[in-house]
Amino acid sequence: MAELVKLTIDGHEVSVPKGTTILEAAKQIDTLVPHYCYHPGLSSPAMCRLCLVEVEGAPKPLPSCVTTVTEGQVVKTQSEEALGHRKGVLEFYLVNHPLDCPICDMSGECDLQDYVHLEGRKHGRGIEPKRVFGRDDFGGDVLFYGDRCVMCTRCVRFMNEVEQDECLTVVERGNRSVIDTFFDEGLEGTHWHGNVVDICPVGALVSKDFLYKARAWDLDHTPSVCASCSQGCNVLLHTRDNLVHRVKPRENLDVNAWWMCDHGRLDYEWMNVGDRLEAPLVRGNEGTRTAKSWKDALADLLERASALDDKSVRAVASARASNEDLGALAELVGAFGGGETVFRSPRAEEEIVLKGFPTLARRTDLAPNVKGAGLLGMKRVGADDATGGLESVAGHSGIVVVLGDALADQPEDFGSKAGLYIYLGTHDSAAAQAAHVVLPITTHAEQEGTFTNHEGRVQRFWPALEAPGMARPAWLILGALDAELTGEAGPQTAAEAFAELSEAIPALGGLTYEDLGTRGAVAGTKGAVVGTQGAPAGAAAQAARG
Amino acid sequence: MSISVKVMQRPEPETTSYLRAALSGMALTFRHMINPVKVTQQYPEEQTQLSPRWRGTHVMEMHADGRPKCVACGLCPTVCPANCIRLVGGEDDQGNRYPIVYEIDEFRCIFCGMCQEVCPVEAIHVGQHFENAEYTRDRFVYDLDRLMEQDHPSTNLWDPSDPTGE
Ligand code: SF4
Ligand code: SF4
Ligand code: SF4
Ligand code: SF4
Numbered sequence: 001m002a003e004l005v006k007l008t009i010d011g012h013e014v015s016v017p018k019g020t021t022i023l024e025a026a027k028q029i030d031t032l033v034p035h036y037c038y039h040p041g042l043s044s045p046a047m048c049r050l051c052l053v054e055v056e057g058a059p060k061p062l063p064s065c066v067t068t069v070t071e072g073q074v075v076k077t078q079s080e081e082a083l084g085h086r087k088g089v090l091e092f093y094l095v096n097h098p099l100d101c102p103i104c105d106m107s108g109e110c111d112l113q114d115y116v117h118l119e120g121r122k123h124g125r126g127i128e129p130k131r132v133f134g135r136d137d138f139g140g141d142v143l144f145y146g147d148r149c150v151m152c153t154r155c156v157r158f159m160n161e162v163e164q165d166e167c168l169t170v171v172e173r174g175n176r177s178v179i180d181t182f183f184d185e186g187l188e189g190t191h192w193h194g195n196v197v198d199i200c201p202v203g204a205l206v207s208k209d210f211l212y213k214a215r216a217w218d219l220d221h222t223p224s225v226c227a228s229c230s231q232g233c234n235v236l237l238h239t240r241d242n243l244v245h246r247v248k249p250r251e252n253l254d255v256n257a258w259w260m261c262d263h264g265r266l267d268y269e270w271m272n273v274g275d276r277l278e279a280p281l282v283r284g285n286e287g288t289r290t291a292k293s294w295k296d297a298l299a300d301l302l303e304r305a306s307a308l309d310d311k312s313v314r315a316v317a318s319a320r321a322s323n324e325d326l327g328a329l330a331e332l333v334g335a336f337g338g339g340e341t342v343f344r345s346p347r348a349e350e351e352i353v354l355k356g357f358p359t360l361a362r363r364t365d366l367a368p369n370v371k372g373a374g375l376l377g378m379k380r381v382g383a384d385d386a387t388g389g390l391e392s393v394a395g396h397s398g399i400v401v402v403l404g405d406a407l408a409d410q411p412e413d414f415g416s417k418a419g420l421y422i423y424l425g426t427h428d429s430a431a432a433q434a435a436h437v438v439l440p441i442t443t444h445a446e447q448e449g450t451f452t453n454h455e456g457r458v459q460r461f462w463p464a465l466e467a468p469g470m471a472r473p474a475w476l477i478l479g480a481l482d483a484e485l486t487g488e489a490g491p492q493t494a495a496e497a498f499a500e501l502s503e504a505i506p507a508l509g510g511l512t513y514e515d516l517g518t519r520g521a522v523a524g525t526k527g528a529v530v531g532t533q534g535a536p537a538g539a540a541a542q543a544a545r546g
Numbered sequence: 547m548s549i550s551v552k553v554m555q556r557p558e559p560e561t562t563s564y565l566r567a568a569l570s571g572m573a574l575t576f577r578h579m580i581n582p583v584k585v586t587q588q589y590p591e592e593q594t595q596l597s598p599r600w601r602g603t604h605v606m607e608m609h610a611d612g613r614p615k616c617v618a619c620g621l622c623p624t625v626c627p628a629n630c631i632r633l634v635g636g637e638d639d640q641g642n643r644y645p646i647v648y649e650i651d652e653f654r655c656i657f658c659g660m661c662q663e664v665c666p667v668e669a670i671h672v673g674q675h676f677e678n679a680e681y682t683r684d685r686f687v688y689d690l691d692r693l694m695e696q697d698h699p700s701t702n703l704w705d706p707s708d709p710t711g712e
Contacts, residue, residue, distance in 0.1 A: 101666075102619035102621070103618075135641070211637060212643045213636075215624070215635075217624065
C-alpha cells in the first residue's frame, strides 16, 4: 500500500495515496473540478486552465490536474476566488465558440454546456465576430467541427500516446490554432479512432455513424459486454425505441480501461435486425410448420424424443451464446443420452493491439465466448470463416440440436436424417427447414448472462432490448426441457442458471453473480484479490463522464 | 367553528301556483321577440376574432426555399408534456441537420405552447386556428408537410415589444 497523505478539500478530511493529484483526490468527496485537457488515461499537459483551485499558502491558483497532494494541504475548490478564476476561463472558451447546441450532437453530454451552466456567466459579453472553420472529414468514422473545439488536445494525445499512430496534430497558432490531420492522411485505417470521439469533451469530434441520429438525453444506457471479439470490452449499449443506436466503452481497468476498438464499436446493427423468429414452430408430418405455444411445442418435442431409439446427440453451439445458454445445452445433451457438442467461430488473421494499453487488443477470435465454450468441453470445428466442419452432425440419425448457429453455409437437407432435430435461433435459416421444432431465442442484448473472455474473465451483461414476440433466453428453454427429462427443477433466473453451471464446472470455481459484479472476475480466482480495480483513485467517476 | 344547519323554508306543494312564474317567463320571451338582443354569433358565416395568444393547430415555419426551419434539435419532443411529437433527425443533402420525420398528434396535444416557447430557431408554432375536424382519427397526426402547409397565423405567446413580460 502506498503511503497515505492527509489533506483538507472544501473542509473535508481526505486521505489519498502519495502522488495523487488534487483533482483525483477531490473525486473522493464527490467533487468534480471542471477540466478539459485532463483525462486519467492520458498525460496531463495542464493547458486548458479550467481546473484551477485555491490552495492555502500558494501565491496563485493551481491547476488541480497536475498539482499533487501534500500533507496538511488545505484546498478550496468552491471558494469565491477559485470560482472566479474558472468563470473567467470559461468566458474565454466562449469567445469563439459557436454555441450551436441545437444542431450539435454532443448537446446533453457536453462538458462545455455543463460547466458553463454550473460556473459560467449567465450572459455573454462578446460583441466581436467569431472565427469560423466549418467542418472537416477526418476519415474513418470521425467528423471534425473546428469551431466547437476547446483545444484540449485530448484527441492528439490519444493518437500519440495510446494508439501511437500520430495522425492528428495542432496546426496554426493563437486563436487560429486548430486540430488537423496530415494532408490527406486521415484516421481511415486506424483501428481505435472511435475513442477520440468519446474523449472529446465537446462536440468537435463526432461520429459519422451516430450523426444526428438521436439525442443524448433520449438514450438509455445498459451495461453490456462487446460481443465482437474475445477480449470482452465492457460497454454500454445506448438504446432508444428498442433499437441500439451506438455502443460506448465502459471503464474497466482490468479489461479495456476507457477504450474499445472501432470494429466492436460499429458492430451493433445485427442486434437490431428484424424478421426474427417470434414463436415456436413445430413441423407436422407433411412438412408444414405451425406456430405453437411454448407448452405445446416443448410437449411435442419431448414426445418425439421419448419415441426415439437412438438418443445419441450431436449438438452445434455458438460462441456468441452466453455461458448460461451453453451450460444448459451441455446439461440437456447429457440428459438426452450424451453426445458431442461442437461450435464454429470466425477467426481473424491477426490481433490488433492497442500499443499504449497492450493488454487490450482486438483478439483473433471474433466471438465473445470461445473460452466459455471451451471450458464446457465443446470442440471447435470448421474453417476460420466459421463454415464447414459439420459433416458428422448433418447426417446424424439420433438427436440434432443447433443453438445459435445460423448454419448459413449448410444445405436445406441439414439434419433431415435425424430422429429429432431441434433448432434454436434468432432468425430462420434455410438449413432449419428439416427441423422438427424451431425455437425462438434472444440475442445477448435481450437477456441477462455472462461471457468468458480470452483470459478466462467471466463478465456479466444486462438486457438492453425487449425480446421479440415469444422469444426466450436459450438457458430458460433448455433448462425447462432438462427439467422435464430429469425431474429436477430448472433455473428460473439467469443467476440460478449461472450458479448451477459454476458448481458443475470446476474451472469456474463456484463464482456467483455477486462475485462478478459489474467488472467480472477471472474464473478460478474466487476469494483472491485480482486486478487493479479502484486505482487510480476515483477513475470510475471520470469514466462515467467519458 | 361549529356546524349549523339551516332549515330552508319551502312552500307547501298544494298551496303554490306556478302561473305567475310562467307568465313572467313568457313576458321575457315576447319582449325579446319585439326587441332582440344579439348574443348568438352566426358561425360559420361570421368568424370569431381570435386573441393573438390563442393556441391552436400548429404551424411549421419555412425558409424561403421551402425547407422547414426545424433543425431537429429534439427540444420540443423533450419538453412536450403530452409526449405527442415524434421526431427522427437526419442529415439533408447540404449536410444540415433536419427532421426526416416530424409528426404532431393534434389529438394528444394539450396546446400548451411549450414547443413554440422552447424552439431555438422559431420553427414550430402553435397557431390561431381551431377548425380541424376530420373524418378519420389518423388524419389528426400532422406530418411535416401538413404542418408546413398550414396557412393560418401563428400565435404570439408574448408581446414582441415586451418579451420578458415587464
Ligand atoms: S460543443 Fe457543447 S456547447 Fe458547443 S455547441 Fe456543442 S453542445 Fe453546445
Ligand atoms: S477536437 Fe475535441 S478532443 Fe480534440 S482538441 Fe478539440 S476539443 Fe479537444
Ligand atoms: S402545444 Fe404543448 S402539448 Fe401540444 S405539441 Fe406543443 S408542447 Fe406538446
Ligand atoms: S424545438 Fe424547433 S428545431 Fe427543435 S425539433 Fe422542435 S421544431 Fe425542430
